[in-house]
Amino acid sequence: MSEGFNTTQLGEGLWAIDEGMVCCFLIVGKERALLIDSCMSPGNALITCIITHGQADEIMSVARQAGATGGTILNARGTGTEDDVQFFGISLVPEKEMLLIVAQSGNVQAILDAVCKLPIFSEPGGGIVYTTPVEEFFTLGH
Numbered sequence: 001m002s003e004g005f006n007t008t009q010l011g012e013g014l015w016a017i018d019e020g021m022v023c024c025f026l027i028v029g030k031e032r033a034l035l036i037d038s039c040m041s042p043g044n045a046l047i048t049c050i051i052t053h054g055q056a057d058e059i060m061s062v063a064r065q066a067g068a069t070g071g072t073i074l075n076a077r078g079t080g081t082e083d084d085v086q087f088f089g090i091s092l093v094p095e096k097e098m099l100l101i102v103a104q105s106g107n108v109q110a111i112l113d114a115v116c117k118l119p120i121f122s123e124p125g126g127g128i129v130y131t132t133p134v135e136e137f138f139t140l141g142h
Helices: 056-065 110-116
Strands: 007-013 016-018 023-028 033-037 043-050 072-077 095-103 129-135
Touching: 033 043, 043 056, 043 110, 056 072, 056 095, 056 110, 110 129
Parallel strands: none
Antiparallel strands: 007 016, 016 023, 023 033, 043 095, 043 129, 072 095
16 A cells, blocks of 8 residues: 555455545455545544533533643523423523534544543533534634
């Protein structure tokens, strides 16, 4: 293979080809071969935390210690139902925060592990953390 590409044989006739930013798979048969180009960076992710208002700074601090380089905090609100808490006859919709962290593949699991160990997430209704694959991202202004 060409310099700059890492190849790993995954099985008989099955290869992973990693160029650092893009991962492809090569399936070699007796008469033909098939190249599957995922066009995706392996494992980069948007980590999203939806939590009660006021908790994002603590979570971001823990995420930084685990390798996150930054994040964005957005104000949000929960969707109300008839069962929501009433205060003097007025329905209250809980204020939320969304913490968004774009993490490179090598840091995603460490950040998730650190964040999910926080006591905030051990309580029912304490929040939710999920990841979304990120195909590409660019740092602007550099």
